Amino acid sequence: MTSRNHCQTLDAQDPLAPLRDQFALPEGVIYLDGNSLGARPVAALERAQAVIAEEWGNGLIRSWNSAGWADLSQRLGNRLAPLIGAGEAEVVITDTTSINLFKVLSAALTVQRQRQPQRKVIVSEASNFPTDLYIAEGLAALLQQGYSLRLVNSPEELPQAIDQDTAVVMITHVNYKTGYMHDMQALTALSHECGALAIWDLAHSAGAVPIDLHQAGADYAIGCTYKYLNGGPGSQAFVWVNPALVELVTQPLSGWFGHSRQFAMESNYVAGKGITRYLCGTQPITSLAMVECGLDIFAQTDMASLRRKSLALTDLFIELVQSRCAAHDLTLITPLEHAKRGSHVSFEHPQGYAIVQALIARGVIGDYREPKIMRFGFTPLYTSFTEVWDAVEILGEILDGKTWDQPQFKVRHSVT
Amino acid sequence: MTSRNHCQTLDAQDPLAPLRDQFALPEGVIYLDGNSLGARPVAALERAQAVIAEEWGNGLIRSWNSAGWADLSQRLGNRLAPLIGAGEAEVVITDTTSINLFKVLSAALTVQRQRQPQRKVIVSEASNFPTDLYIAEGLAALLQQGYSLRLVNSPEELPQAIDQDTAVVMITHVNYKTGYMHDMQALTALSHECGALAIWDLAHSAGAVPIDLHQAGADYAIGCTYKYLNGGPGSQAFVWVNPALVELVTQPLSGWFGHSRQFAMESNYVAGKGITRYLCGTQPITSLAMVECGLDIFAQTDMASLRRKSLALTDLFIELVQSRCAAHDLTLITPLEHAKRGSHVSFEHPQGYAIVQALIARGVIGDYREPKIMRFGFTPLYTSFTEVWDAVEILGEILDGKTWDQPQFKVRHSVT
Numbered sequence: 001m002t003s004r005n006h007c008q009t010l011d012a013q014d015p016l017a018p019l020r021d022q023f024a025l026p027e028g029v030i031y032l033d034g035n036s037l038g039a040r041p042v043a044a045l046e047r048a049q050a051v052i053a054e055e056w057g058n059g060l061i062r063s064w065n066s067a068g069w070a071d072l073s074q075r076l077g078n079r080l081a082p083l084i085g086a087g088e089a090e091v092v093i094t095d096t097t098s099i100n101l102f103k104v105l106s107a108a109l110t111v112q113r114q115r116q117p118q119r120k121v122i123v124s125e126a127s128n129f130p131t132d133l134y135i136a137e138g139l140a141a142l143l144q145q146g147y148s149l150r151l152v153n154s155p156e157e158l159p160q161a162i163d164q165d166t167a168v169v170m171i172t173h174v175n176y177k178t179g180y181m182h183d184m185q186a187l188t189a190l191s192h193e194c195g196a197l198a199i200w201d202l203a204h205s206a207g208a209v210p211i212d213l214h215q216a217g218a219d220y221a222i223g224c225t226y227k228y229l230n231g232g233p234g235s236q237a238f239v240w241v242n243p244a245l246v247e248l249v250t251q252p253l254s255g256w257f258g259h260s261r262q263f264a265m266e267s268n269y270v271a272g273k274g275i276t277r278y279l280c281g282t283q284p285i286t287s288l289a290m291v292e293c294g295l296d297i298f299a300q301t302d303m304a305s306l307r308r309k310s311l312a313l314t315d316l317f318i319e320l321v322q323s324r325c326a327a328h329d330l331t332l333i334t335p336l337e338h339a340k341r342g343s344h345v346s347f348e349h350p351q352g353y354a355i356v357q358a359l360i361a362r363g364v365i366g367d368y369r370e371p372k373i374m375r376f377g378f379t380p381l382y383t384s385f386t387e388v389w390d391a392v393e394i395l396g397e398i399l400d401g402k403t404w405d406q407p408q409f410k411v412r413h414s415v416t
Numbered sequence: 417m418t419s420r421n422h423c424q425t426l427d428a429q430d431p432l433a434p435l436r437d438q439f440a441l442p443e444g445v446i447y448l449d450g451n452s453l454g455a456r457p458v459a460a461l462e463r464a465q466a467v468i469a470e471e472w473g474n475g476l477i478r479s480w481n482s483a484g485w486a487d488l489s490q491r492l493g494n495r496l497a498p499l500i501g502a503g504e505a506e507v508v509i510t511d512t513t514s515i516n517l518f519k520v521l522s523a524a525l526t527v528q529r530q531r532q533p534q535r536k537v538i539v540s541e542a543s544n545f546p547t548d549l550y551i552a553e554g555l556a557a558l559l560q561q562g563y564s565l566r567l568v569n570s571p572e573e574l575p576q577a578i579d580q581d582t583a584v585v586m587i588t589h590v591n592y593k594t595g596y597m598h599d600m601q602a603l604t605a606l607s608h609e610c611g612a613l614a615i616w617d618l619a620h621s622a623g624a625v626p627i628d629l630h631q632a633g634a635d636y637a638i639g640c641t642y643k644y645l646n647g648g649p650g651s652q653a654f655v656w657v658n659p660a661l662v663e664l665v666t667q668p669l670s671g672w673f674g675h676s677r678q679f680a681m682e683s684n685y686v687a688g689k690g691i692t693r694y695l696c697g698t699q700p701i702t703s704l705a706m707v708e709c710g711l712d713i714f715a716q717t718d719m720a721s722l723r724r725k726s727l728a729l730t731d732l733f734i735e736l737v738q739s740r741c742a743a744h745d746l747t748l749i750t751p752l753e754h755a756k757r758g759s760h761v762s763f764e765h766p767q768g769y770a771i772v773q774a775l776i777a778r779g780v781i782g783d784y785r786e787p788k789i790m791r792f793g794f795t796p797l798y799t800s801f802t803e804v805w806d807a808v809e810i811l812g813e814i815l816d817g818k819t820w821d822q823p824q825f826k827v828r829h830s831v832t
Contacts, residue, residue, distance in 0.1 A: 096697025281512025
């Protein structure tokens with residue numbers, strides 16, 4: 001079993017270790033939930049203060065121009081684009097992941113209505129993040145044209161589920177429960193061979209694993225900035241559309257920010273160029289501005305380096321849990337194969353909820369997902385190897401001592 | 417003509433005057449654009465700092481429970497409700513005005529599909545705020561069921577435009593250009609008599625004029641918190657649905673926050689109780705939290721007092737402009753009749769754009785709206801009578817001296 005000393009050596013040799021100083025992490029906490037809410041960049045506080053005191057307080061309405069609020073969604077999209085293999089002016093950061101999924105799914109179905117109107121099936125996974133399924137359900141119910149969801153129970157079932165009835169394949173790249181990572185390029189190619197369009201939800205992969213949307217030939221992508229990208233609680237989501245598709249149709253949430261001449265105040269909608277037509281309404285600026293602080297840190301490294309450390313962290317965690325906690329009823333549900341693993345690791349345990357609460361009480365913050373999943377996120381920008389060792393040791397102590405078996409660890413809270 | 421001395425007396429007697437100290441307004445500025453972006457409450461900076469440093473930085477994911485992020489949209493909705501005559505648990509603050517309009521318009525059309533499917537017309541004003549019309553256009557195009565917009569050119573044309581083909585009447589309570597205020601109760605009653613549902617956009621009236629949605633019998637309402645409510649740049653919008661309608665149908669942006677058991681992570685959508693089903697995705701929390709600081713100030717007064725001062729301010733502004741600037745080509749397009757006036761005043765001038773820029777250069781911030789409208793907002797929480805006098809004097813000097821006739825005042829900027 002790897003020793004704590006060896007972990008300290010790994011940290012000393014880690015070229016990414018200095019980046020941790022750019023995050024404000026609380027004392028006494030090992031934070032393994034950056035896959036749910038990323039840690040705070042130190043710079044975010046000062047950035048928000050400037051937006052509030054200077055730009056809002058003193059600049060007032062003038063800041064739409066003078067502080068660059070008016071095109072902030074586009075500028076931040078350009079900063080994010082290299083992390084997902086997108087080009088300049090192809091990404092905007094706006095609204096929520098759910099809303100952006102509604103936009104791209106509507107657009108994809110509209111494209112298919114024109115090309116192959118008989119296709120009425122949206123293929124996805126039953127274990128996809130629920131809001132993705134709910135949005136598809138809501139759109140299908142609104143359209144009343146016979147659209148339905150076809151949900152598979154495992155990634156292996158996807159190839160046979162995608163057929164001549166399939167309009168859209170809508171998959172989350174890294175599964176939020178298991179950490180399973182799909183082969184984006186292969187699945188997109190398969191979708192295209194069958195005549196379907198491919199929508200990728202990058203919520204659990206943007207900033208966590210290397211992504212190349214162009215190389216994968218993806219059609220649409222959406223994702224989250226408040227997880228691995230460290231944008232802040234609930235920070236706006238992103239949306240990307242393949243340039244070959246983006247101007248084919250108008251998406252239905254056609255608000256004034258997506259108009260080609262927003263301030264001409266015309267009464268008819270004329271969709272803006274490229275990805276700008278995926279903008280809709282006025283964005284909460286203070287939250288949006290802080291997204292840049294997370295992206296500034298990514299600009300100091302590259303996704304290949306982050307991936308190398310991410311795999312080393314998750315390998316170490318799996319190895320340590322399987323040795324230190326071998327006596328306990330833990331089942332790994334995350335793939336061992338690197339090509340199929342994102343940046344979080346999940347174990348099932350019948351008392352998963354109480355154990356996660358007991359861990360949090362000891363300062364190890366992971367999270368719990370129904371039905372019995374303990375989920376641990378590894379964020380190479382600020383997670384150290386020694387923290388992984390310490391977290392597993394605490395987990396081992398909790399399991400050995402059965403200290404999770406206390407009433408206060410069994411009260412259910414909701415956590416996003 | 418009212419003297420500056422008299423304005424100072426009015427300020428000295430103004431019971432609302434002390435509330436101005438709760439706003440951080442820059443020196444040397446007379447801010448008459450609170451109808452576009454409200455001024456910053458002093459408390460907003462500290463609130464945001466607490467959210468960022470404490471709740472995000474130290475609380476991390478735990479703050480969804482411990483800091484109350486999870487139900488912040490509902491709690492703030494309850495704070496806002498009394499300002500618009502809504503009840504407890506009837507309002508949520510979430511997403512943007514455009515997105516919320518899409519939700520309620522979709523819901524209204526779904527209700528009508530069930531009740532009176534032959535009704536295919538959405539009645540509105542050609543001068544409605546453009547994004548409202550764009551959203552209706554986008555929804556109609558998506559549905560492909562023959563829905564169309566019927567736009568009237570003046571409020572007087574509305575009664576004859578609402579007929580047996582009308583599914584929904586969708587009106588902005590106070591017109592963003594003219595400041596014309598509709599009779600919400602009469603127009604809602606007329607809509608109902610004709611079998612139509614009434615959607616009210618309160619963007620330019622919430623926090624500006626007394627509103628009683630229940631007394632008016634309104635069906636749906638949406639609006640903005642970053643104007644008169646001083647929530648901060650782009651702060652989230654609100655949505656209200658009449659309790660008699662809210663659970664009849666599900667709105668199509670059915671994200672996980674609107675699910676009745678959000679964290680059960682079920683794969684099928686089950687709409688939450690009441691207005692919670694109008695929630696969708698995770699909200700930008702820092703921006704949302706600051707909305708409370710504006711509402712805290714409203715809690716120290718009441719809409720009747722604010723309306724009294726608002727009318728006194730707009731009366732004074734109109735009187736002073738019409739006397740001080742009588743020699744110039746200004747046309748008042750705001751109703752003189754109190755019952756038909758919101759809290760902003762607009763004058764047309766052929767050189768409106770350049771004049772507004774010249775005013776801003778002198779520290780008087782109003783705004784410009786196509787085609788030639790100079791628009792001035794009066795926000796009784798922080799606008800003084802003496803400021804009105806000074807603003808008009810500066811306007812008079814600019815017009816008398818034709819100082820707007822300089823190249824730098826003619827470069828077009830976009831301002832929301």
